[in-house]
Amino acid sequence: MLRLPMDLHRKVKDSPFYDLDETPSSSFHWQVILTAGLGFFTDAYDLFVIGIVTTWLTRFWHLHAWQTALLNSTSLLSAAIGAVLFGFLMDRLGRKTMYGVESILLILGALFSSLAPNFTLLIVMRFILGLGIGGDYPGSAILITEFANRSNRGKFVTYVFMMQGLGLIAGPLLSILIIQSGIPTWLLWRIILGIGAIPALFVVRLRRKMLESPRFLLHVKGDAKQTASILSKLTTKAPDLISEESTFAGLKKKGITFLHAPFGRRLLATSLSWFLIDVAFYGNGISSHEILMHFFYHVTMVQSLFLSLLLFIVFALPGYFLAAYKMDSLGRRFIQWLGFLVMAMGYAIIAIFPGIVHDTYLFLLLYGITYFFIEFGPNTTTFIFPSELFPTKLRGVGHGIAAAIGKVGAFLAAFLFPILIVQNGMHFFFGLLATVSCLGVLITIFLLPESKKRSLEELNGMLASENVHHTYSRIMKSIHEEQIDVVMVEEMMAISSSDLVIMHRFDPLTGLLIPTASKGEDVDQFVLSLRFAKNEETSRSLATLKEDYFFVIDRKEWIVHNRMPRDTYAFATRVGLGSFVAFPLIDNQESVGILSFFYRDENQLIPEVVEKLSGFIQVVTLALIRTRSYIDVRQLAYTDALTQLPNRMGFETKLEERMIRYQEDHQCCFAFVILDLDHFKYVNDTYGHQHGDYALQALAAHLVNVLEPRDLAARLGGDEFILLLDEVEDEQATRVRLEGIIRQLPLSDFELGVSAGACLFPLEGRTYQELYRMADLRLYKAKNAGRGQIIVTDHEMANQLV
Numbered sequence: 001m002l003r004l005p006m007d008l009h010r011k012v013k014d015s016p017f018y019d020l021d022e023t024p025s026s027s028f029h030w031q032v033i034l035t036a037g038l039g040f041f042t043d044a045y046d047l048f049v050i051g052i053v054t055t056w057l058t059r060f061w062h063l064h065a066w067q068t069a070l071l072n073s074t075s076l077l078s079a080a081i082g083a084v085l086f087g088f089l090m091d092r093l094g095r096k097t098m099y100g101v102e103s104i105l106l107i108l109g110a111l112f113s114s115l116a117p118n119f120t121l122l123i124v125m126r127f128i129l130g131l132g133i134g135g136d137y138p139g140s141a142i143l144i145t146e147f148a149n150r151s152n153r154g155k156f157v158t159y160v161f162m163m164q165g166l167g168l169i170a171g172p173l174l175s176i177l178i179i180q181s182g183i184p185t186w187l188l189w190r191i192i193l194g195i196g197a198i199p200a201l202f203v204v205r206l207r208r209k210m211l212e213s214p215r216f217l218l219h220v221k222g223d224a225k226q227t228a229s230i231l232s233k234l235t236t237k238a239p240d241l242i243s244e245e246s247t248f249a250g251l252k253k254k255g256i257t258f259l260h261a262p263f264g265r266r267l268l269a270t271s272l273s274w275f276l277i278d279v280a281f282y283g284n285g286i287s288s289h290e291i292l293m294h295f296f297y298h299v300t301m302v303q304s305l306f307l308s309l310l311l312f313i314v315f316a317l318p319g320y321f322l323a324a325y326k327m328d329s330l331g332r333r334f335i336q337w338l339g340f341l342v343m344a345m346g347y348a349i350i351a352i353f354p355g356i357v358h359d360t361y362l363f364l365l366l367y368g369i370t371y372f373f374i375e376f377g378p379n380t381t382t383f384i385f386p387s388e389l390f391p392t393k394l395r396g397v398g399h400g401i402a403a404a405i406g407k408v409g410a411f412l413a414a415f416l417f418p419i420l421i422v423q424n425g426m427h428f429f430f431g432l433l434a435t436v437s438c439l440g441v442l443i444t445i446f447l448l449p450e451s452k453k454r455s456l457e458e459l460n461g462m463l464a465s466e467n468v469h470h471t472y473s474r475i476m477k478s479i480h481e482e483q484i485d486v487v488m489v490e491e492m493m494a495i496s497s498s499d500l501v502i503m504h505r506f507d508p509l510t511g512l513l514i515p516t517a518s519k520g521e522d523v524d525q526f527v528l529s530l531r532f533a534k535n536e537e538t539s540r541s542l543a544t545l546k547e548d549y550f551f552v553i554d555r556k557e558w559i560v561h562n563r564m565p566r567d568t569y570a571f572a573t574r575v576g577l578g579s580f581v582a583f584p585l586i587d588n589q590e591s592v593g594i595l596s597f598f599y600r601d602e603n604q605l606i607p608e609v610v611e612k613l614s615g616f617i618q619v620v621t622l623a624l625i626r627t628r629s630y631i632d633v634r635q636l637a638y639t640d641a642l643t644q645l646p647n648r649m650g651f652e653t654k655l656e657e658r659m660i661r662y663q664e665d666h667q668c669c670f671a672f673v674i675l676d677l678d679h680f681k682y683v684n685d686t687y688g689h690q691h692g693d694y695a696l697q698a699l700a701a702h703l704v705n706v707l708e709p710r711d712l713a714a715r716l717g718g719d720e721f722i723l724l725l726d727e728v729e730d731e732q733a734t735r736v737r738l739e740g741i742i743r744q745l746p747l748s749d750f751e752l753g754v755s756a757g758a759c760l761f762p763l764e765g766r767t768y769q770e771l772y773r774m775a776d777l778r779l780y781k782a783k784n785a786g787r788g789q790i791i792v793t794d795h796e797m798a799n800q801l802v
Helices: 008-014 018-022 027-060 065-093 095-114 119-147 153-180 185-194 197-207 214-220 224-235 246-253 263-286 288-295 301-326 332-352 354-358 360-375 378-388 392-447 468-481 484-496 523-529 570-574 607-638 648-665 680-687 689-706 731-743 768-784
Strands: 500-506 512-520 532-534 542-545 549-552 559-561 579-587 590-599 670-678 712-717 720-726 753-761 789-791
Touching: 018 224, 027 065, 027 095, 027 119, 027 153, 027 185, 027 197, 065 095, 065 119, 065 214, 065 392, 095 119, 095 185, 095 197, 119 153, 119 214, 119 378, 119 392, 153 185, 153 301, 153 378, 214 224, 214 392, 263 332, 263 360, 263 378, 263 392, 301 360, 301 378, 332 360, 332 378, 332 392, 354 360, 360 378, 378 392, 484 500, 484 512, 484 590, 484 607, 579 607, 590 607, 607 648, 648 712, 648 720, 648 753, 648 768, 670 731, 670 768, 680 689, 689 712, 689 720, 689 731, 720 731, 731 753, 731 789, 753 768, 768 789
Parallel strands: 753 789
Antiparallel strands: 500 512, 500 590, 512 532, 532 542, 542 549, 559 579, 579 590, 670 720, 670 753, 712 720
16 A cells, blocks of 8 residues: 655645635535525435325325335335436446436436326436436535645535535425415325425536536546636636646556545445434435334324424534534544444433333433434434545545445434334334444544545545646756756655665666665665666666666566565665666667655555556656757757757856846856857858858867866857856956966867956946847957957056967
């Protein structure tokens, strides 16, 4: 299993979604909450009213017990199918697209259920409605989760889920009003079922204004351009993303599945938790009016509905609000196991002490407390966890599977609990609920991680692979500073979580693979101990490690070595490195170097780790290709084609670097010199342009050889050259250095001479324009003084060169 990045703060901040995670709450968030939450209103409303409708239809259509149970549970069974189906499809076709489809199913299912002429067609319509309800679970949860900011994500998802509470209020309230209206009973149930289509109609309308999830666009589709466009609308800041989809191709091919740790364990934990709470909640909810009728047998249906409504408003509704308020402070994990625990205690008391059922107020108190901790507990958190604990490309199907398993629990409860109550009594029923709740406590504590205020990418170990955009950008920016190897190593060190990274490149002159950059502890001595050599026979495909150890590296293979032998890698094992992997760096179809990752863990390099590292190498390879292209273009733009010296543009770039260094340490000083070849026009006209070009090339080559390492020579054009003589502090030092350089030039071989004008930085100029103006003015004076002169001050007489 991949370890989380060592520098986690930097990774979170470098995530493309950092600004989205940190953006304040806005009207857009509330729009998403409303759009996503209306589906849950339909779900909860239907959950409540189907029990009432079934009671009426049992009389009208003379339904058998199995038909009543099937009618109560059909939509729950189809919801399980819909959750998995829509979860799978939204991971491939998009969140926005599938959310619209399931909303249409909610509308059709509710409307045609209200128009069903017989039991069979009603079951069919209930099945269609259930598909939409099931799809709404992953759709709504993921929609708000992927748009929410990190600090309020739990609260926002809870607000969506709170729409279920409004549905549970609307169910009994509307039922009471419609029953009291005097509408014929045969029409009542149709109106009650048809009302469920109204919220879904609003969802379809609101969906038209929704944006596609930027996480889906980037992580699944690899559409960085569209992702940046959406994020710029939401955060007013477009992230620095790579527009080329090829950057993501390698990562997309190496897909993560539920077989990769820890996602299989998380799927099991979220599914079991949801199964257990739905057994308790749906079994309790669907049978609520039967439970009340059992203990308060003298009440009418309207009175039973009113008691259910009152019970929910007093106990359950505050649980929703407290859950939303505390979800991002107490955390999902704590709230879930606490809720399961209190539920278990409440149900156990009712089951163990039968006399409580005869004490109306005490029974209602215990029953209400369990309702409160269902909502301020697992009924809310089981909805949140699956939307956070899976990577983007698995989030839909992961949430769908968990919801489906929960619906299976609800189906079993709806189908079996009425039978169990009749056969075994209410005490057995509450004892079963207590046992179920205890299992929920154990699963939550031992299998689920805490996810509060953590980014989705951090939670799922995606920060490394999803930061490739920023890695690429930083590598490309480093080209200007000529530190690309150093930056590459630093970036690979950060996103790979390895203990040591080394870059080797082939020296084109010697053919040796030499270390050019490294990052890690005790790195200097270890880098020196790793010396590779190129084998000419295999055209750089064979890299030979000294001391008779060698590896073959080509465009198709890489080295993986766990448990490095002590005799082979004595120094590596001595400093605690136990495994390594080395990848070839390919540019223009040939190996140009090796990038190696070292780990202290002897068994670190499992296939998943190696595959992920190979994905990172693709980013480096892309950067290498772009680097070569950039260098080729820069070479043309900054280099004089004839002499291969920097041209004026190249010189100005180097000069700017020197000036920046002066601003940093205020100790940088240098002489700015313009050289002009005397009599060059005569030589060029007399001996021809080819001879003149040869003279320029020869003098340029000599200039490079006689200058100090930190000096700089450039050709401005024609017969003018420009020099920077580093660490020259006064006019006398400038003259001494310049005279020594000119004496070493083969001027007499080409019948040429030299005139020069010089000035000092920063004493006589702080910009290129100021320095050039001063040096050019002194060159002009040197020319007018008879040529062959050097002038470095305004006050001195022109001195003849000896």
